Amino acid sequence: MNITLRDITFSYDKDPVLNGINAAIEHGDLVALVGPNGSGKSTLIKCINGILAVSEGEVLLDGTNIRTIPTAERARKIAYVPQTEHKAVPMKVFDAVLLGRKPYIFLKPSNSDLEITSGILKQFDLEDVAMRDVHTLSGGQQQRVFIARALNQQPDILLLDEPTANLDLKYQMEILGLLRSLTQQNITIVIAMHDINMASHFANRVVMLKQGSVFASGGREIVTAENVEQLFQVKVRIIYENGTRFIVPVE
Ligand SMILES: Nc1ncnc2c1ncn2[C@@H]1O[C@H](COP(=O)(O)OP(=O)(O)OP(=O)(O)O)[C@@H](O)[C@H]1O
Ligand SMILES: [Mg+2]
Numbered sequence: 001m002n003i004t005l006r007d008i009t010f011s012y013d014k015d016p017v018l019n020g021i022n023a024a025i026e027h028g029d030l031v032a033l034v035g036p037n038g039s040g041k042s043t044l045i046k047c048i049n050g051i052l053a054v055s056e057g058e059v060l061l062d063g064t065n066i067r068t069i070p071t072a073e074r075a076r077k078i079a080y081v082p083q084t085e086h087k088a089v090p091m092k093v094f095d096a097v098l099l100g101r102k103p104y105i106f107l108k109p110s111n112s113d114l115e116i117t118s119g120i121l122k123q124f125d126l127e128d129v130a131m132r133d134v135h136t137l138s139g140g141q142q143q144r145v146f147i148a149r150a151l152n153q154q155p156d157i158l159l160l161d162e163p164t165a166n167l168d169l170k171y172q173m174e175i176l177g178l179l180r181s182l183t184q185q186n187i188t189i190v191i192a193m194h195d196i197n198m199a200s201h202f203a204n205r206v207v208m209l210k211q212g213s214v215f216a217s218g219g220r221e222i223v224t225a226e227n228v229e230q231l232f233q234v235k236v237r238i239i240y241e242n243g244t245r246f247i248v249p250v251e
Contacts, residue, residue, distance in 0.1 A: 001077065001156040001188050002027050003048060007057035010040075010047055016055070017043050019212045025190065025205070028183045032199035033192040035209035036232055041192035042083050044209065045159050048190065049080045061157070075103040079155035081146050083162050083192070093137070094130040096145050097121055100152030117152055123178070124148040139166040147175060151182070158182070160191045164198070176202040196228055197246050223247065 003025040010018040018040050025031055033041045046052040048059055050066045059066045061077065069077070079100070097120055101113040109117075121127050124144050129137060134145055143166045150158060158179070164172040172195075179189055180202050193199050199206055200223040208215040208222070208231050215231055216222045225236050228247050235250040 001062050002060075003157065003188060003190070004060040004063070005044075005048070005057070006060065008044075008047060008054050008059065009056040010043060010052060010054050012043075017212050018047065018054075020057070021209075021212075021214055023207055023214065023217060025188060027188055028186065029188055029205050030180055030183045030203045031188075031190045031205045031207055032203035033190060033207050033209060034194070034196060034199050034231070035215070039209040040212040041209055042161050043212075045080070045161050045190065045192055048157075049078055049159055050074060051080075072103065076153070077155060078157045078159065079150035079153040081150045081158075081160045081163055083165075090133045090135055092131055093126055093134055093145055094121065096134050097126070097148045097152050100149040103153060116154070120148050120152045123151075125174075140168060140171060143167060144171065144175070156187060158187055158189045160189070162192055162194065164193065164195070172198065196223060199223065200247075201244070 005021050005023040008018055008021040009016050021044065033044065035041055043052065047054050050059070053067070061069065066074070094117065098109060098113065098117045101109060101117060105113060121130050124147070126144060126148060129141060134142060137145065143163065147160065147163055164175060167175060176198060179191070183189060191203070200220040203220065205218070206220055206222055207217040208227060210231055216227050225238050225247060228236050236247050237250050239246050239248055
């Protein structure tokens with residue numbers, strides 16, 4: 001699905017937190033949303049999701065205003081992994097991931113719902129902990145459960161707010177690699193993330209947010225030392241390792 005953000009403005013109270021955001025996200029894009037703390041990444045993700053109603057402008061999914069899409073249909077189309085997941089009631093990992101099938105389940109899960117859930121658990125390396133309570137897992141394992149639940153929803157659009165913050169390096173690479181491979185299967189992904197190198201490695205489009213406005217957007221070539229310095233107010237330099245470009249801060 002395409003996501004069009006047209007002149008979006010949003011305020012929690014008086015002052016706007018998002019200021020005239022425009023973006024055209026294409027079907028199959030993996031977009032990294034980067035920017036300083038408080039720049040509006042989480043707020044923008046909640047606007048795309050429809051959790052927050054924009055004050056001005058519109059969010060269009062394949063040209064249709066999100067507000068006119070019935071809630072049940074929206075639940076099947078969009079999956080969202082929030083930045084901080086409040087601990088849910090004690091629940092087995094299997095059941096927590098099965099919850100992703102909720103928009104499809106009528107009365108009780110079908111065999112296909114159970115099969116799809118088992119497949120996702122395997123894909124996320126969660127088979128061994130499937131019968132454990134979610135709240136007994138480590139932070140990173142829990143994060144994998146939440147991402148698995150979102151994908152179990154088989155959404156057209158997947159929104160993730162700092163999904164790799166709790167993950168060790170191996171799972172950061174695995175999950176981001178998995179997400180990138182999913183874009184081949186008709187899914188559009190938007191990820192708010194802080195690691196600028198991971199963003200430019202895995203995303204095909206980068207949107208830089210600064211104080212609620214788009215500071216720069218485009219392909220990964222916009223992740224230049226100049227842009228990163230201006231965006232985060234730090235000095236950086238570029239290093240090359242085996243042909244890959246890395247941005248590192250300079251003290
Ligand atoms: N529920 C709220 N009520 C009032 N103001 C809020 C609320 N949530 C966020 N804000 C404010 O909106 C601005 C943008 O916050 P947001 O959480 O979108 O930033 P962010 O880019 O996701 O930051 P971070 O990198 O820290 O997650 C901040 O100034 C924040 O204080
Ligand atoms: Mg945030």
